[in-house]
Amino acid sequence: MHVTPHFGRRRSAVIGAVAVGALALAACSSGSSDSAAASSGGGSKGKPIVALLLPENATARYEARDKPTFEKQLAKSCPQCRLRYYNAAGDAGKQLSQAESALADGASVLVIDPVDSKAAGAVVASARQQKAKVMSYDRVIYNAGVDYGVKFDNVQQGAVGMQSLLDKLKKDGKTSGNIVMMNGDPVDSGAKPEKQGAHSVIDKSSFKVAAEYDTKGWSAANAQNQMQQAITKLGASHIDGVYAGNDGMATGVVAALKSAGVKPMPPVTGLDTQLDAIQNMVAGDLYESTYLPVETEAQIGAKAAAALATGKKPSGALLNGTIDDGAHQVPAYLLKSVAVTMANMKQVLVDSGYLTVDQICTAAYQKACVTAGLTK
Incomplete structure (x- = not known):
């Protein structure tokens, strides 16, 4: 990425043992930033937390386009929501640790552009234990049955x-x-x-x-x-x-x-x-x-995250197809290039x-x- 690019597109593999180990870590240094869609403090009762986990920063689009567009749209669609942002810098193990940190902070929705699409399944399993919703963003998370996906065709x-x-x-x-x-x-x-x-x-x-x-x-x-x-x-x-x-x-x-x-x-x-x-x-x-x-993708992703954070299912203009993750048909929005x-x-x-x-x-x-x- 890729896009990577691509895009923007840089990915690295991680073996299952690393995935399990990363999820067991308490991520003291997650590389995250916390931005408010409301003025009150993070983690406040009744203030849903949405975590956006992007894969890398070598490709310009993620920091320059995806993050700011998602942040702006989430603030508009869910003023009471708070955004926790993470960038894995191309490290699959780091992304898994960041996801664990987001869940420990009380995130009710994880929006993940996976560094490694297979390893990210461990994130979904962990989220399910805490009744958190999971969206795949820009790429598929294999065999995980996430709640929603948005990506390019x-x-x-x-x-x-x-x-x-x-x-x-x-x-x-x-x-x-x-x-x-x-x-x-x-x-x-x-x-x-x-x-x-x-x-x-x-x-x-x-x-x-x-x-x-x-x-x-x-x-x-x-x-x-x-x-x-x-x-x-x-x-x-x-x-x-x-x-x-x-x-x-x-x-x-x-x-x-x-x-x-x-x-x-x-x-x-x-x-x-x-x-x-x-x-x-x-x-x-x-x-x-x-x-x-990309801006359209980020806007749709933020709108869908807002729906999930408030107990709704993305539907209507946010739904035009499905994604095959290898084991499930995931409700999704697919964009054209x-x-x-x-x-x-x-x-x-x-x-x-x-x-x-x-x-x-x-x-x-x-x-x-x-x-x-x-x-x-």
């Missing part, structure tokens, strides 16, 4: 990125060619369906997956190494396009292509519409980045207020912005 977002890539190649006059696929970390529950979605597009096309990698940690450095392997295997002139599961990996892909002196650059796709990725798009190094309306290229960047990102022209067109990108028509 990962199959759809994988299909969006791949379709955008193939459409570009066809527009350029190619009817076949070699595609390199840079998929996300299999530990992340979103990686497999995203990969499935991308394959659902390319597998029925005339294009070929000539090299494919699962990228540990959604890491730019790992993606760069893998892209170098693909260039060695296929030859630079035989790579027609690259699908990358998030913007960070796309950055690594572009670095490898440039290092190998590949000209012209084949189209490369990403996901998360991070600022640096959009700047790379303006500069001509990145063709596409899939936009995830949008492919962003230079053709619709201004409309989707700038006109919506997601980014400003000033943010994109810093000194290093002024000339490219003029060429792209963003500035004069």
Whole structure:
């Protein structure tokens, strides 16, 4: 993450023994922050506590977008609620310890974006013992039967990125060619369906997956190494396009292509519409980045958490489908993603207020912005 990205998307595995051990700890140092939706003190009788547990802070979206949007919406939807915020910094054991700390503080709702989707099941079991509700946020918690989930349709977002890539190649006059696929970390529950979605597009096309990698940690450095392997295997002139599961990996892909002196650059796709990725798009190094309306996800998540905190079930506008966690069908809201290229960047990102022209067109990108028509 991923998103990671991605997004924003960095995940690390943890074995069952670590999960059990973490839940047994009294988390004296949880890395949490406490923000009030009401002015009274935390833990006051009759003041529901909602705990938001996000997975990492290496990807900009979590601290810059998810947390503040969730916090603002919760204050609006449940003025009497208090928010306890935790970030696990990519450490699955730490997240389990943070969840235990939140429950010890009296949280009645846990909203969890899991670092490890399997290990997080231990959190749900612990919450059940205290009659606390659990929501999965942005990713699935496997085999746990949580009360509600909100996330992006990962199959759809994988299909969006791949379709955008193939459409570009066809527009350029190619009817076949070699595609390199840079998929996300299999530990992340979103990686497999995203990969499935991308394959659902390319597998029925005339294009070929000539090299494919699962990228540990959604890491730019790992993606760069893998892209170098693909260039060695296929030859630079035989790579027609690259699908990358998030913007960070796309950055690594572009670095490898440039290092190998590949000209012209084949189209490369990403996901998360991070600022640096959009700047790379303006500069001509990145063709596409899939936009995830994270603010909408956070708003829906906060509204659902408010409902659960006040003894209700999320329904109506907060419910449009289910999530299969491997053992249960979890009531959920699934969001759609949008492919962003230079053709619709201004409309989707700038006109919506997601980014400003000033943010994109810093000194290093002024000339490219003029060429792209963003500035004069």
